Amino acid sequence: MNHLEPIFFYAFSLIAVLGSAIVVANKRPVYGVLALTVTMLALSALFVLLKAYFVAVIQVLIYAGAILVLFLFVIMLLGMAAVETSQRQRETKKEALFLETIRILKILLPIAFFTELIILTLAAKDAGIGTRNLVGTVEAIGQALFTDYLLPFELVSGILLIGIFGIVTLTQKEEELSLRGGPNGPTK
């Protein structure tokens, strides 16, 4: 296994990077969702390489199984045509030049940040990945979650609860507004 690790690492890293590149680069959000699924699976494989088995499983379950499905649902809800916004608007030459500059800057910024990360990484002493006797089994993670990380765990549950409240309120308001004759609903 050990001698195969670099192969797996490079292969899955490549898949993850390519997948995310497709997410960012293509015009259609549906493809983006599918490409992201691929990225998530590749990342989960990387987690396996790091012996974080539980995280890998959860990654697949939650991302591929829940989050990305949610994206698909929303795209379906809004309609394919609606979610594909036209990238270009009518603009004069002057504006075009200005916008182009900004666009380049927006590409340059992540590159600059990435460069910084690379410099930092290379400056650090090249460290091996531990002793590899840390295994993220369900039991070990469970132990950690319910002992050392109990408070953050509970807080996360609180955040999830608030998230649920938020979504319910957002959607409910919409209905009530239309029922009461709000801005877009029928007036009396």
Place this chain on the structure above:
Amino acid sequence: MTLNHYLITSGILFAIGAFGVLGRRNVIIILLSIEIMLNAANLSFVAFASHLNDLGGQVISLFVIAIAASEVAIGLAIAVILFREQGTLDPEKMNLMKG
């Protein structure tokens, strides 16, 4: 494989995600890019967990996944509402707050 390999992979993913957030003009894709960035961070967490022989990194990455789930749910809800109100998913059109 060393820690640096994982970190560089994570950095590449993060930069791609950042570009998506800054450069794309579609709320759905922006949300997807945010997911990429979160996962890049997750990868760093788990890599550091292995490097430091500490389960904390893995636990935190679980938390990140949970937070990401709720964030996506709310983000998508907002996107749906915005679409209903304004008929577009272009973030540049979302300028009700502009002075």
Place this chain on the structure above:
Amino acid sequence: MTAAASAWWILFFPLAAFLLIPLIPEKKRTLGGWLACAGMFCAFALTVKIAWPIFEGQPFHSFHASIEWILIPNLQLEFGVLIDSLSVLMLLVVTGVGSAIFYYSLEYMAQDEGYRRYFAGLSLFAFSMIGIVISANLLQLFIFWELVGLSSYLLIGHWYQKNEAADAGKKAFLTNRVGDFGFLIGILLLWTFSGAEAARSLNFLNLNVTIPAFAQASASHGIWITLAMLLVFSGVLGKSAQFPLHVWLPDAMEGPTPVSALIHAATMVAAGVYLLARTFPLFSLSPAALEIVAYLGGFTAIFAATQAIVQNDIKRILAYSTLSQLGYMVMAIGLGSAAIGMYHLTTHAFFKALLFLGAGSVIHATHEQDIWNMGGLAKKMPVTSVTFFIASFALVGFWPASGFFSKDEILSLAFLENKFLFWVAAFTVFLTALYMSRLIVVAFLGTSKIRKKLHEPTQKMLLPLAALAVLSLIGGFLGIQNILSPASHSSHETPVFVVALATAFGILGVLAAWFFYRSSRKIQNRFQTAFAPIREILVRKYYMDDLYDLLLRYIQQPFAQFLSWFERKVIVEGLVNHTAAFAAFSGFCLRKLQTGRIQTYLSVFFFGVVILVYCFTIANLHP
């Protein structure tokens, strides 16, 4: 009670009356009048108590008491009392004459609607005037000085429903403002001269030491002292109605007659003379300033006396006479004797208050102010007439009335110091005799032109008249002049020539008036046509009012309009609006940064992150 405490109480009583009178209900209005009188009587009683050593012929020991009031670097300001022979004399005049007039007002104003307002104003005036007199430093004096101006304004405009009264009040206030502006600058100048920075003080006792030291420090300082003293004198010009700021006093006669008696004849207008006497040690440092003071006083004396001849309103005649007499006092001080000036101030307070109160009685009975509509009053109002004659006697300066002594002091002083001013003053005696005789001949003698039955005022009004008449008659024998300068009186004898000349001029004036105004209409008319141009000038008050009108119209108004234009165009539009426009413009520019686009914000945020990462990590790496 110590003497200092008494001085505080003198100040306190009228103030208490002023504060309490508004609380009295309209139904019990007479109580208000009595309260004001009580305050004044108490003040008078305390003054007498303080002054008692003088009456016993002992030398008066002046004293000074103060509490610290404002302490800022370079200025220690105290709120204090300074009682010396000068302020005691002035206090006696103010509270004594004041008491008589307060008492007189009880009857005179009994039917007036603004009865309580009147007495409150009178008490405020008494408070302020006493404040001026006992002030221990210049700034405190200035504050009370302004308060006096305020109460004068309130009392002149007592019948504010009448336009003339309201205008007269305004005129008095504004004219005084001109003088007081200079006065304040003068005070500030004196302050800068008063010694080392840390020890500066406006206390009179300190100023009398520090300013001469300043004057001696350098020869060039003399001009500054002259300037400062002339500025202080401009306050005197306003308050004592000296030329050219005299215009308000005749108009101030629109106020109630007791007010004219108290404020615009006996005490307030004398405040300027008092100030001159108080700051005399400083004035004496500048011969040039004193000379100007003397000439202005002399000029005002003759200038006002000529105008008095043609006035028809009984109160206005007296007002011009007041101007003239104030001119005498100012001249006396300008010629170098504060004591003589104050002496004349005192006697003048007696007989001029008496004249005004007599005029008040006449007006009260006849409801008439034009002397040509009176006539024959002597038969119908004998007591009033007798007191009025006594006062006129004193005013013209016939022996043995009080005016004789004080006026002759002034004349002999002028005779010794300045021959020109002596002749001016002597001629003014003739004019004084002329206009007073004219007043008496026309209004009190001859046949009555008033149909209705006249009667003497009640005892309440006659009592003050009698008291003042006695004082006017015997004031010269009371040794008032000795209070201020115990030694000087005996040092130089009044030249017989001066006395004879003054009396001759006086008799001449009386005779001229007697023959002219008792003569037939024909002669009078011939005279009037012959002197028509001069008469016209006099009636128009030497065109002073017209001159001020022109000044206002062609200088002050355009200047005000320019300032208004400057304020509107340059300050508001130029500075204020442009400041606002700059704020708006910068907001407009900054708003460009607020694109409202999330991604722009995010980009900036991310840019910040990049910079921060660089600063905190990469910049610190050691290769």
